[in-house]
Amino acid sequence: MIDLLGFxxxxxxxxxxxxxxxxxxxxxxxxxxxxxxxxxxxxxxxxSILLSLVLCIVTQxxxxxxxxxxxxxxxxxxxxxxxxxxxxxxxxxxxxxxxLIVLSGLFSALN
Amino acid sequence: MQAPLHSAPFDKVNVIALMVKxxxxxxxxxxxxxxxxxxxxxxxxxxxxxxxxxVLPIAKQDAVLFSVSISILIYAVxxxxxxxxxxxxxxxxSILLSTGAFISxxxxxKGWV
Amino acid sequence: xxxxxxxxxxxLHTWVGLLVCWLLYLIFxxxxxxxxxxEITLWNQPAIHNVQAQTQRIEAQKQQIITGFxxxxxxxxxxxxxxxxxxxxxxxxxxYGYAKPKELGQRRSKFENTQLNPNTMQELxxxxxxxxxxxxxxLHYDLHYMDAITARWIVCFASFFMLIAIISGVVIHKRxxxxxxSFRRNKGSRTWLDAHNLSSVLALPFHLMITYTGMITLIFMxxxxxxxxxxxxxxxxxxxxxxxxxxxxxxxxxESSMVPIQSILDxxxxxxxxxxxxxxxxxxxxxxxxxxxxxVSAGKTLxxxxxxxxxxxxxxxMVAKTDDELTSSKALxxxxxxxxxxxxxxxLLRWLYVLGGIAGCVMIGSGCIMWAKxxxxxxxxxVKPSFGLKLVEGLNLATIMGLPLATCAFFIANRxxxxxxxxxADKEIxxxxxxxxxxxxxxxxxRDTLQWRVMAAINAVACLSVPxxxxxxxxxxxxxxxxxxxxxxFTFDALFxxxxxxxFIQTEKLRTAKNNSKIISPSQSNNLKRQxx
Numbered sequence: 001m002i003d004l005l006g007f008x009x010x011x012x013x014x015x016x017x018x019x020x021x022x023x024x025x026x027x028x029x030x031x032x033x034x035x036x037x038x039x040x041x042x043x044x045x046x047x048s049i050l051l052s053l054v055l056c057i058v059t060q061x062x063x064x065x066x067x068x069x070x071x072x073x074x075x076x077x078x079x080x081x082x083x084x085x086x087x088x089x090x091x092x093x094x095x096x097x098x099x100l101i102v103l104s105g106l107f108s109a110l111n
Numbered sequence: 112m113q114a115p116l117h118s119a120p121f122d123k124v125n126v127i128a129l130m131v132k133x134x135x136x137x138x139x140x141x142x143x144x145x146x147x148x149x150x151x152x153x154x155x156x157x158x159x160x161x162x163x164x165x166v167l168p169i170a171k172q173d174a175v176l177f178s179v180s181i182s183i184l185i186y187a188v189x190x191x192x193x194x195x196x197x198x199x200x201x202x203x204x205s206i207l208l209s210t211g212a213f214i215s216x217x218x219x220x221k222g223w224v
Numbered sequence: 225x226x227x228x229x230x231x232x233x234x235x236l237h238t239w240v241g242l243l244v245c246w247l248l249y250l251i252f253x254x255x256x257x258x259x260x261x262x263e264i265t266l267w268n269q270p271a272i273h274n275v276q277a278q279t280q281r282i283e284a285q286k287q288q289i290i291t292g293f294x295x296x297x298x299x300x301x302x303x304x305x306x307x308x309x310x311x312x313x314x315x316x317x318x319x320y321g322y323a324k325p326k327e328l329g330q331r332r333s334k335f336e337n338t339q340l341n342p343n344t345m346q347e348l349x350x351x352x353x354x355x356x357x358x359x360x361x362x363l364h365y366d367l368h369y370m371d372a373i374t375a376r377w378i379v380c381f382a383s384f385f386m387l388i389a390i391i392s393g394v395v396i397h398k399r400x401x402x403x404x405x406s407f408r409r410n411k412g413s414r415t416w417l418d419a420h421n422l423s424s425v426l427a428l429p430f431h432l433m434i435t436y437t438g439m440i441t442l443i444f445m446x447x448x449x450x451x452x453x454x455x456x457x458x459x460x461x462x463x464x465x466x467x468x469x470x471x472x473x474x475x476x477x478x479e480s481s482m483v484p485i486q487s488i489l490d491x492x493x494x495x496x497x498x499x500x501x502x503x504x505x506x507x508x509x510x511x512x513x514x515x516x517x518x519x520v521s522a523g524k525t526l527x528x529x530x531x532x533x534x535x536x537x538x539x540x541x542m543v544a545k546t547d548d549e550l551t552s553s554k555a556l557x558x559x560x561x562x563x564x565x566x567x568x569x570x571x572l573l574r575w576l577y578v579l580g581g582i583a584g585c586v587m588i589g590s591g592c593i594m595w596a597k598x599x600x601x602x603x604x605x606x607v608k609p610s611f612g613l614k615l616v617e618g619l620n621l622a623t624i625m626g627l628p629l630a631t632c633a634f635f636i637a638n639r640x641x642x643x644x645x646x647x648x649a650d651k652e653i654x655x656x657x658x659x660x661x662x663x664x665x666x667x668x669x670x671r672d673t674l675q676w677r678v679m680a681a682i683n684a685v686a687c688l689s690v691p692x693x694x695x696x697x698x699x700x701x702x703x704x705x706x707x708x709x710x711x712x713x714f715t716f717d718a719l720f721x722x723x724x725x726x727x728f729i730q731t732e733k734l735r736t737a738k739n740n741s742k743i744i745s746p747s748q749s750n751n752l753k754r755q756x757x
Binding site: 156157158160161162163164165169170171172173174175176177178179180182183184186187190191194195197217221 | 228229232233235236384387388391392436439440443444446447449450451452453454455462465466551552553554556557560
């Protein structure tokens with residue numbers, strides 16, 4: 001479950017990175033992002049990717065860094081698929097992503 | 112010495128084919144550059160890691176393991192260097208000189224001479 | 225200056241990449257399969273299909289070792305070496321083995337192995353002669369049908385060029401982060417460029433890591449010089465220094481009875497209360513100089529050399545051990561090695577490794593296809609394509625479509641060859657290479673879209689036939705694997721079905737693709753790659 005938390009944080013991070021780009025934001029929300037929105041998205045992205053890295057290394061030791069690299073690859077792949085082929089589902093996907101973070105976070109915290 | 116290498120990406124192959132003269136010199140220059148990058152880079156890496164493992168002030172096995180671990184990094188940097196510098200002469204001289212310097216220093220330290 | 229640097233890197237990327245891309249594709253393909261080495265061996269060996277994983281694996285080890293010593297004392301008392309290989313999570317069975325007397329001309333003596341089901345301690349049915357996953361493992365650095373050392377030099381050379389291609393690729397891909405999530409469909413060679421960029425960028429850390437560490441695994445062949453200058457007796461001196469060796473009782477002469485293994489295990493469990501023992505080796509059993517080496521799993525630490533304790537078999541005293549704490553250089557070297565092999569990776573990490581490996585195959589494959597397509601697009605219709613272009617196109621077809629088919633042939637041969645066939649393992653490998661050769665010959669004749677379509681269709685049928693033939697020739701099939709929770713076997717068959725579907729989709733896409741016979745492969749072709757489990 002802690003792996004899922006690490007992964008979903010990584011996914012969220014790349015989701016934010018993608019949204020922080022004008023063309024992708026426009027595809028999803030049909031309008032241009034304001035400068036402050038972009039900054040917030042980038043900030044959220046960096047925070048969650050660092051959290052994911054820390055989580056992986058703390059829980060998995062040496063293999064954690066490798067796991068993190070793998071998570072990044074998988075996240076970029078998934079994000080690429082959504083933003084290029086399934087743009088209309090991006091909003092639902094982002095909701096699901098956040099739910100995953102909350103659920104896996106709660107689960108890990110309780111155990 | 113203006114290496115045609117830089118002005119000849121693959122899409123110009125046909126143009127080059129027309130200029131028979133430049134073909135030979137182009138090929139020779141490419142060969143010389145690959146030669147110094149592969150063989151010269153290998154010699155440079157071998158000499159520098161051998162010297163490094165000998166002079167590092169840590170346990171012998173640690174010094175060896177550390178120098179082999181970074182050897183590929185050194186090789187890659189030298190290789191990229193050999194292709195990024197415009198003047199082929201500079202590349203040859205710098206790599207040969209530094210390799211020679213490493214080997215002579217090593218020979219001096221080991222008492223081979 | 226900056227511009228010329230950029231251009232020289234573009235030049236370097238293209239030519240260095242093109243020179244070795246087919247060999248690299250083979251290395252990446254076989255290397256990716258090697259992450260499933262144990263699973264492939266399991267599939268190839270029907271005798272162990274029904275061995276259930278133990279529920280109390282580590283707890284059972286002590287008894288298994290004691291039983292093993294009794295067995296070996298009875299059967300191999302005069303042997304020069306014993307080996308007990310305990311079940312691991314991915315290798316469910318137990319092996320007791322002793323060395324047979326060395327025959328003339330053998331470098332190492334062969335082992336007489338008894339394989340047991342750890343749950344019942346019954347001997348398993350006889351194994352068929354197969355290399356299994358080891359074939360792909362060796363193929364990815366020893367190649368085949370050639371001297372291993374020459375092959376390793378060639379592989380190292382190709383890997384080094386790969387590293388150069390990656391570095392120069394990062395330099396020339398200026399918009400690396402800008403275009404990170406963009407993919408342009410149906411744009412001819414643009415699409416291939418995007419597939420190339422995406423597969424490189426998304427697994428860039430993996431590509432760099434696997435290429436660098438791959439060379440590190442063979443580093444003492446590549447750069448023996450540091451060890452040779454630091455040690456007077458060269459490599460031998462170095463290796464003697466790094467590996468723990470018995471120097472206390474190795475000079476002892478004569479025979480001696482062995483101490484009970486129980487007392488040695490007690491010492492192991494005192495030192496490591498939760499030890500997961502993987503193997504026990506006994507050298508010169510029943511001699512005064514005998515040693516008993518206990519290897520344990522490194523667990524979550526990045527270490528390639530398994531932690532081990534070495535005991536004297538005659539006295540029971542510990543004579544050597546690996547370091548508990550590695551020095552930083554050793555830790556660096558060990559972690560580089562273990563990152564490459566990923567031997568102790570969890571199933572999640574293993575799949576992520578495979579994802580990286582597939583991305584690598586896509587990167588290399590799309591790179592060489594893109595080169596051919598660009599030259600094709602620039603060639604005027606009335607100009608005859610150059611020999612170089614034809615060669616590249618032929619090699620592209622032969623490697624990209626030939627390797628998956630050859631892999632299918634390897635597995636089909638495993639099931640169809642009779643268990644009693646002489647040199648059976650070699651014949652499986654022969655099937656692999658003959659199939660590949662056949663595809664290469666077909667690629668000699670024609671390399672157009674139709675040929676790609678035919679190959680995709682053949683691949684689709686071949687992938688489908690692997691699980692079907694498995695169901696016909698063994699007791700299990702994909703449904704029974706699912707029912708009995710035999711996940712490794714189930715995944716194996718399911719992946720072949722998946723790739724069969726992907727190849728089928730590719731066949732269809734090639735049919736509907738713009739029928740431009742000058743273009744060797746469809747602009748629409750899926751970038752989902754033809755990679756096998």
